[in-house]
Amino acid sequence: MLFDTYKIQDPELASYIQYVLFNYSDHMMEQQLITSFANNNICLGIIKEKMMIGSSDRIKRAAPKAGIHSYLSGMYLQPHCFGLCGSFDEICIDFTPLGYYRYFKIPLRTYVFGEDVLAEAWGKPAHGFFEGVFSEQDFQQRGCMIEAFLKEKLLVVTQPFLQQCFYYIHGVKISSLKELAARLRCSEKRIVRTFTAQFDITPKDYFRILRFRNALQLMSRCRGMKLTQIAYEAGFYDQSHFIKDIRFFTGKTPGYLSDDLYDIKNDVIVALR
Numbered sequence: 001m002l003f004d005t006y007k008i009q010d011p012e013l014a015s016y017i018q019y020v021l022f023n024y025s026d027h028m029m030e031q032q033l034i035t036s037f038a039n040n041n042i043c044l045g046i047i048k049e050k051m052m053i054g055s056s057d058r059i060k061r062a063a064p065k066a067g068i069h070s071y072l073s074g075m076y077l078q079p080h081c082f083g084l085c086g087s088f089d090e091i092c093i094d095f096t097p098l099g100y101y102r103y104f105k106i107p108l109r110t111y112v113f114g115e116d117v118l119a120e121a122w123g124k125p126a127h128g129f130f131e132g133v134f135s136e137q138d139f140q141q142r143g144c145m146i147e148a149f150l151k152e153k154l155l156v157v158t159q160p161f162l163q164q165c166f167y168y169i170h171g172v173k174i175s176s177l178k179e180l181a182a183r184l185r186c187s188e189k190r191i192v193r194t195f196t197a198q199f200d201i202t203p204k205d206y207f208r209i210l211r212f213r214n215a216l217q218l219m220s221r222c223r224g225m226k227l228t229q230i231a232y233e234a235g236f237y238d239q240s241h242f243i244k245d246i247r248f249f250t251g252k253t254p255g256y257l258s259d260d261l262y263d264i265k266n267d268v269i270v271a272l273r
Contacts, residue, residue, distance in 0.1 A: 042074050051114075165194070
């Protein structure tokens with residue numbers, strides 16, 4: 001399996017799209033199990049000649065089906081596994097939480113499978129556009145094509161309350177619901193209602209995801225760092241709090257998890273088997 005990412009070049013667009021990920025294999029007999037972990041983005045997956053489906057063993061699988069197919073993956077807490085077999089060509093456009101609603105009117109759920117997400121968002125011609133993208137072999141050129149397409153598709157949406165929330169969370173680095181409510185001069189209940197309605201998770205879960213992602217990056221990119229230091233720098237109360245959350249989000253202890261981590265160009269961290 002080959003992986004690559006494309007960084008959005010336009011400054012305005014970069015605030016709405018974290019990156020574009022390419023997953024590709026031309027080996028008919030290759031089998032790969034990819035585990036993705038909780039993240040603060042929303043993924044639009046676009047696959048050529050296959051459709052992503054759920055299964056009874058809780059592993060999402062790509063089943064053969066002619067044409068271009070798409071799905072949405074929202075924010076979630078537990079690890080999600082994707083079983084891939086044979087040739088595979090997928091584009092994943094990863095939106096920031098605010099960016100999602102600059103492109104979609106579809107209410108966000110953990111997963112949207114079996115629907116024509118592309119046509120619902122951008123009309124039937126979007127299928128033809130992505131057929132052309134898949135015909136391009138160079139991943140970075142694919143990214144340029146997608147960026148130009150997305151620049152034309154921005155919706156005019158004003159969400160001042162959500163914008164304020166994310167300004168304080170990511171700009172000022174607020175890390176608790178109580179402090180966020182104080183900065184916004186509103187009740188905690190209002191923030192909880194907003195996050196639950198817009199993203200299907202609570203703000204406390206969002207803060208947990210951010211701490212977890214900070215820790216995951218340190219574990220992947222600073223292999224010699226002590227667990228106590230990772231816990232401190234990622235924003236956990238102590239090492240036991242850090243280990244408890246790593247187990248919650250991955251099902252593994254930090255020691256076992258670090259051996260499985262695969263970092264794609266400092267943009268995406270997954271576990272491979």
